[in-house]
Amino acid sequence: MAIAVVGMIDEREEALGLIKERIEQRGHKALLVDISIGTGAIVPSLKADIEYSELSELGGGPSAGVADYLPDRREEAISIMAGGLREKIMALCKSGDLQGMIAVSGLTGAIISLPALKELPFGLPKIILSSAMALPVHADKYAEFVCVKDITVMHAVVDTVGMNSLVRKLSLNGADAISGMVEGGVNAPLGEKPSIAITEFGFTDKGAHYIREFLEKECEIVSFHANGVGDMAAMEIIPQGSFRAFVDLVPGAFSEYLLGGNRNNSGPNRLDIASELSIPYILCPGGFDIISCGPMERKDSGDTLWESRKLAERKLYIQEHPRAHARMNAEELEYITSVAAERLNRYQHKERVKIIVPLRGFSSLSVEGGPLYDPAADKMFANTLKKCIDPEIEIIEIDSDINSKEFAAAVAKTLMQALRRKSLE
Amino acid sequence: MSRNPTVLLIATLDTKIDEAEYILKCLEEMEVNTLILDPSVRKSGNREVTITPEEVAKAAGTTLEAVRAFGHEGKALDTMTEGSIVCAKSLYEQTEINGIISLGGSMGTGLGTAVMREFPFGLPKVMISTMASGMVKPYVGTKDIMMLHSVADISGLNSITRSVLSNGASAMAGMAKSYQKSTEDNKPIIMMSMLATVESCSKMIRAEMEKIGYEVIIFHTSGTGGAAMDELILEKNVAAVVDLSIIEVTDYIYQGLFAATPDRCQSALRKEIPVFFAPGNLDFMVGGPLEAAKQQFPGKRYHVHNAQLTAVRTGPEEMEEVAKYFGSAFSSIRRPTEFFIPLKGFSNHDSEQGHLHDLSMPPIFEELLRKHCPADTPITALPYHINDPEFAAAITASLKKALSR
Numbered sequence: 001m002a003i004a005v006v007g008m009i010d011e012r013e014e015a016l017g018l019i020k021e022r023i024e025q026r027g028h029k030a031l032l033v034d035i036s037i038g039t040g041a042i043v044p045s046l047k048a049d050i051e052y053s054e055l056s057e058l059g060g061g062p063s064a065g066v067a068d069y070l071p072d073r074r075e076e077a078i079s080i081m082a083g084g085l086r087e088k089i090m091a092l093c094k095s096g097d098l099q100g101m102i103a104v105s106g107l108t109g110a111i112i113s114l115p116a117l118k119e120l121p122f123g124l125p126k127i128i129l130s131s132a133m134a135l136p137v138h139a140d141k142y143a144e145f146v147c148v149k150d151i152t153v154m155h156a157v158v159d160t161v162g163m164n165s166l167v168r169k170l171s172l173n174g175a176d177a178i179s180g181m182v183e184g185g186v187n188a189p190l191g192e193k194p195s196i197a198i199t200e201f202g203f204t205d206k207g208a209h210y211i212r213e214f215l216e217k218e219c220e221i222v223s224f225h226a227n228g229v230g231d232m233a234a235m236e237i238i239p240q241g242s243f244r245a246f247v248d249l250v251p252g253a254f255s256e257y258l259l260g261g262n263r264n265n266s267g268p269n270r271l272d273i274a275s276e277l278s279i280p281y282i283l284c285p286g287g288f289d290i291i292s293c294g295p296m297e298r299k300d301s302g303d304t305l306w307e308s309r310k311l312a313e314r315k316l317y318i319q320e321h322p323r324a325h326a327r328m329n330a331e332e333l334e335y336i337t338s339v340a341a342e343r344l345n346r347y348q349h350k351e352r353v354k355i356i357v358p359l360r361g362f363s364s365l366s367v368e369g370g371p372l373y374d375p376a377a378d379k380m381f382a383n384t385l386k387k388c389i390d391p392e393i394e395i396i397e398i399d400s401d402i403n404s405k406e407f408a409a410a411v412a413k414t415l416m417q418a419l420r421r422k423s424l425e
Numbered sequence: 426m427s428r429n430p431t432v433l434l435i436a437t438l439d440t441k442i443d444e445a446e447y448i449l450k451c452l453e454e455m456e457v458n459t460l461i462l463d464p465s466v467r468k469s470g471n472r473e474v475t476i477t478p479e480e481v482a483k484a485a486g487t488t489l490e491a492v493r494a495f496g497h498e499g500k501a502l503d504t505m506t507e508g509s510i511v512c513a514k515s516l517y518e519q520t521e522i523n524g525i526i527s528l529g530g531s532m533g534t535g536l537g538t539a540v541m542r543e544f545p546f547g548l549p550k551v552m553i554s555t556m557a558s559g560m561v562k563p564y565v566g567t568k569d570i571m572m573l574h575s576v577a578d579i580s581g582l583n584s585i586t587r588s589v590l591s592n593g594a595s596a597m598a599g600m601a602k603s604y605q606k607s608t609e610d611n612k613p614i615i616m617m618s619m620l621a622t623v624e625s626c627s628k629m630i631r632a633e634m635e636k637i638g639y640e641v642i643i644f645h646t647s648g649t650g651g652a653a654m655d656e657l658i659l660e661k662n663v664a665a666v667v668d669l670s671i672i673e674v675t676d677y678i679y680q681g682l683f684a685a686t687p688d689r690c691q692s693a694l695r696k697e698i699p700v701f702f703a704p705g706n707l708d709f710m711v712g713g714p715l716e717a718a719k720q721q722f723p724g725k726r727y728h729v730h731n732a733q734l735t736a737v738r739t740g741p742e743e744m745e746e747v748a749k750y751f752g753s754a755f756s757s758i759r760r761p762t763e764f765f766i767p768l769k770g771f772s773n774h775d776s777e778q779g780h781l782h783d784l785s786m787p788p789i790f791e792e793l794l795r796k797h798c799p800a801d802t803p804i805t806a807l808p809y810h811i812n813d814p815e816f817a818a819a820i821t822a823s824l825k826k827a828l829s830r
Contacts, residue, residue, distance in 0.1 A: 026599075039621065041628055071778075075731060106621075106645060122576070123588040125596075131645050134562040137682045137713075137733060143559030150589050152573040152596065153557060155565040157546065157653045162631055164614065164640035169547035170569060173600045177549075177571065180599015181592045184455055195584055212581065222585045223578040225530075229558050233576045242584070320499045 001097060002029035003125075003178055004089060006113055007104040009048055010040030014163040015104050015171045017046050022175035028099070028182060031092075035085055035112050037077050038067025050088060052081070059084030082112045089116040093124070099185075100125035102178040104160050104171075107132035114145040122150055122237065125181035129174045131156040143265075147229050148236035152177070194219050194244040196415070199226040199234060201250050203363035204286045208249055210408030215415065219244070226250035226287065228265035235266060238273050245280040245415055246273065249402070252287020255328065255336040260305045262292035271343040280352045280418035282411060283344070285381050286402055288328065288336060289362040289372060295322035317371040325365065330377040334384045341388035350392040352422075354414050357382050361401035430523035430601035431458040433513060435537050437529065438472060439465035443582050444528055444590060446472075448553075451594035452526075457601055460522070462512060464505040464536060466492055476516065481508035484515075498532065506536045513540050524549035524601035526593065528579055531556055538564040546657070549600035553593040555579055567653035571596065612640040613664040615824075616654050620646055620670050622772035623705040627669055629817035634824070639664065646670040646706070652685040658692040665700065665762075665828060666693035667820065669811075671747065672706035675739065678746050679722070681710040682734065690751070694758040699827040701820055702764045704790055705811055707747060708775035708783070709736040728780040736774055738781045744790045745797075752797030762827050763803045765820055766791050769810035776810055 003023050007016045009032075016032060023030040034048035035055060057063045061080035069077035092098040101120060103113035110130045117126045126149070133142060133153045146153060154174060158166045196219045200208035212221050222243070224234040231253040238246055254270040256263040274281040291311070296318060298306050306312060315327040328336075347353050361367035362378060385395055396414060400406040432452060436445035438461075445461070452459055461474040462481070469478040469489065482489040485508030492501050516522065525544060527537030534554040541550040542565075550570045557564075557574035564572060573593045577585045615634055619627040631641040642657075644650035651673040658666060673685035693700035711734055712718025718727060718735035726738035755761060766787060774781040791806045798804065805823075809816040 041625070107647070122585070123592070125592055127571075127596075131650060132647070134565050134649050135647055136560060136562050137648065137711075139559035139562075141559065141733065145559075146574055147558045148576070150574055150576050150592065152571050152592075153561055154571040155561065155569055157567055157569050157650075157657075159619075159643040159645045159650070161643050162635070162641055164642045165612070166546060166642050172603065173547070173549055173569070176599040176603050177551075177596035178599075180455075180595040180597070180602075182595075184451060184591055184595025184598060200578070220583040221581060222583045223580050225555055225578045230555070230578070237576065237585075320497070 001099050002031040003099050003182060004031045004033050004092065004101040005104070006033040006035060006085065006101060006116075008036040008040055008109055009034045009044045009046055010036040010038070010042045011106070012104055012160055013042050013044045013046050015160045015167055018163070018168065018171040019102065019104065019175040022172055023179055026176075026179040028179055033085070033088070035081050035109060036065070037081055037108070038065060038070055039108070055081055055084035055088060057084070058087045078108060078111055082115050085112060086116040086119055090119055093120060098124070099182045100178050102127040102129065102174055104174065105130045105132070106159060107135070107138070114142070117151050118145040118149050120149070123185070125178055125185060126150070127152045127154055127174060127178050129154040129156055129160065129170060131159050143229070148233045194419070195222055195242060196220070196245045196247060197222050197224060197234065197238050197243045198247040199224045199231065199250045199286075201226045201252070201287065203290075203365055204250055204402050206364070206403040207408055210405050211247065211249070211411050214408055214412035218416070226252055226263070228253050228256065228263035231266035231270055235270065235273050239277065241277065243279060245419060246282070247411060247415060248273070248281065248283045250286030251283060251340070252290070254340065255288050256292060258336050258339060259291055259309070259328070259332055262294065271340055275347050278349050278352065280354070280415060280422060281347070282415060283353065283355045284402060284411070285357060285362045287363060288333060288381060289366040289374070289378065290325040291328055292323070293326050294319070294324035296324050315372050315374065317365050325372065327372040327374055328377065330380045333377050333380040337381050337384035338388050341385060344393060345390045350390055352418060353393045354396060354418065355385060355389070355393060356396045356398060356407070356411055356414060358402040358404070358407045359397055359399050364403055367401045367403075429456050429458050430604065431460060431521055432524045432526055432597055432601050433460045433462060433516065433522050435462045435464065435509065435513070435525065435527040435540060437465045437533055438463045438474070439468040441528060441533070441579065442471050444579055444586060447582055447587065447590050448526065448528065448594045451591050452598060455595065455598035457598045460516060462509060464509045466501050466505060476512045481505055481512055484508040484511035502532050502536060506539045509536060509540050510543050514543060517544070523604045524551070524597050526551045526553070526597045528553040528590070528593070530554070530579065534564060538570055541570050542566045542568045547604070549597060549604055551593050551597045553579070553589060562649065567649065567656050612638060614661065615639050615641045615665050615667065616644065616658060616663055617641055617667040618644045618646045618651055618654055618670045620672065620706055620772075622774060623669050623811050625812035626705070626817045629814060630667060630821050630824070633821045637825070646673050646683065646685070648673065648676070648683045648685050651689050655686065655689060655692040658696060663696070663698055665698060665824060667701045667824065668693070669703050670705040671702065672709070672711070674750055675707060675710050675743055675747055678750065679710050679743065682713060683711045691754055691758060694754060694761065697759065699762045699824070701824060702751070702761050703811060703820065704747070704766060704771050706772045707739060707744065707790065708771040708781055708786065709738055710743070711735070712737050726781055728774055736781060738783065740786070741789050741793070744786065745793050748790065748793035748797045751794065752799075755802050756799050760799065760802050763805055763823050764794065765816070766794070766804065766806040767811040767813070767816050768806055768808050769813070771811055773812065776812070
């Protein structure tokens, strides 16, 4: 068993050497993995346990490393090394030889290391120590990796080249943190109750809370924040199969994607999370009443979303900056429901899919007296569903809003029934 | 003699008490003592703590009742953040703290990291956060904060949150046990800015200065590094500064992607320590993907660095603005020790092998810089490329001379 210490030795020999030394001092084995691509000027005296040449070959590149690719095939060189590293790290992990991974890098090293970090199983300690991880320019790129896994990003502030008091502190802190995680991880107890995943956001807070209360005794509930980013994490983790059921209280990221709202990060496949799983899947229309459209400056600046959907003419709910929400209209609700139905009709186990409709509001904003109250538009959801959905999928209508105890009770009851039925099979 | 370390836990116990208790339990198992700061707004008295919500509000010059009466989450957060910083700092002065750990969603992350940013580099800082996505800059700023992404919401204990909380606590325990206050080295420090495009120059200077007993700390000037360097120059005892990459000045003026702070390159002038400049990377600005870069900077030469970044060739107009920027800093603050201009090119892009080479530009910059700087500014133009060994040697010689004075 070892902790992988990953970096370009030809650029960062001193920091990598110190981290390895410190990890070993603490009684662990360190496995030094060299991802050099030939950019550095150091002729190292430190010997790698896994050489860059091996990674290059594993990634489909030349056995001499990718240095020859640098002048005009740089991107290819990086993707070869990233692929090779991912393969090597996953092989070590699968054979049970890996306790954790720490990568030390600038920008290029981060891009090479992140795919491997992302692939490692949840819970296994993973740290990236880099001065490049706080760059706003690359935030979207990084998000693909760090949004979906428990990767610890340690901001280096200074470049981790050479050796000086700052790099020394960073290296020791990094080595101590990964060692500490490995030492402490032994005690992390696993939950004994079956795990249930749920999506929720601020406008369904109470509903989610009541559902948790109803289920708490028998299940443990893992909640994903339906802000677009949390949806991405749900898409990554739920299909891995560790949950016994999935309550999709707020699939709003799907309508946001279709209509162009702000919480659209999770893309077109948001409703397919459980499509190949054989677990009970409960879908509610949380968030299918709003379009996230802040900040308000967009209103008068010729913004495409505001102009094309004429949002300024609608009911609006303006939170503190930069958040604002517009009411989804009947026509849009009909459209997103028909696309959603099409997605659900493709589910492999349709008998396990239940749709529970709160007839008096899909969020705290759309209840009677709320800023986005529009019962006529809300009706389009159930009406369209009845027309388009496969009859094998059950629709349950509840004469209450999504944040009520009655609704939560119906969700909990449906879920427990489905779990029981499944356990009898 | 080994003593148990002490860690400060910042947690809003009105919403996160179970999760906070779990962290406390993990830390206790690893023989770490804890102090607790509770900046809750909704409810206080959730458990015994070191600093109560009432004390936090008081430190911000108000009361918890008044904060609640705001009826505005953002304002309440600002006030409790301000109070938390005051309380944490005074605690740090009274007793030994070997690390700060916090957990939270969007509000808690803002508050926790705002406190951490007030503490010195090197002190272990762990933020367990639902917000640890790709965009961490607003939270980490220019500090060495560890952001541990919770993946799922931090609401209730379950297999996922337990694993994340335990990992965060363990990382903190690992670091806090060996952290000691003021482990400053005795070696004098030189701070230097660069990008990979001027790396050869920086490497040669670093090697020479390390040989004679200096520590050289390198900052990557891609929008955060230069700002961090300027901040640390003011904070730490620094012998000299070599500003080899000034792209953040150009990008600030022209809204390129590597823009940093409006007063980039000025800290060393203000602190009156030896400071050397070279116009490293003045040959380009940084734009987004090629099409976006063309739109932002029309009619220029472009070099696609990767799918996200395009280097855009600068011309006399940009050179003049940058010359004016330095001229004004040199006349209003102080002259630099020396400004070196490499007449054969300002970066790897601006070299015979590069895609943006233009030999006519360096002399133009020299002329403009002389025009806009006070007459007694030490400007030295040399017939070399910035990455030529002779150029690095000239800076090194001048640096050694200034330090020996």
